[in-house]
Amino acid sequence: MSRKHKYSKVFKLEAVQKVLQDYQSITIVSDTIGIHKSDLKKWIKYYQEYGESGLEPKSVNASYSGAFKLKVIRSIEQSGLSFRAASLKYNIPSHSTVQGWYQTYISKGALELYKDGRGCPISMNNRKSRKILKKPQTREEELLLENESLKAELALLKKLKALAQAKKKKQ
Structure with missing residues (x-):
């Protein structure tokens, strides 16, 4: 349908x-x-x-790979694209989709982009099953997530510094 x-x-x-x-x-x-x-x-x-x-109408329920999401995020960071410009460039129907990917990338790291977040969410009433489904992370996975988070933070700080220098140079 x-x-x-x-x-x-x-x-x-x-x-x-x-x-x-x-x-x-x-x-x-x-x-x-x-x-x-x-x-x-x-x-x-x-x-x-x-x-x-x-x-032409676009599919709202399109599924994007983690590599594609990361490519879009990297182009935003490297080229300074807005969410709207990135959605236009990559033919994504809604800029809010790209914005959600970016927020996920910043808060949880690049590995989270590879997870498929679609489907029925676990209800709050069923806390026992939620605890069972959540797998404990290995030390290596924790370090990878922390590394991605720190990389994202560093990239953001570099971008902020570059903007400050450009503003100072302009004055």
């Missing part, structure tokens, strides 16, 4: 063309057709990046 999409490809294309070809403002077009202007801006960016295929 497929997911019902709110807006068709034809509808999105007409809205985008009103802005790009008819030179109407984003605000006027969004108010006229009854959508939020952030949605229209997103459609325009995807159209400019991928053409008409960028306006």
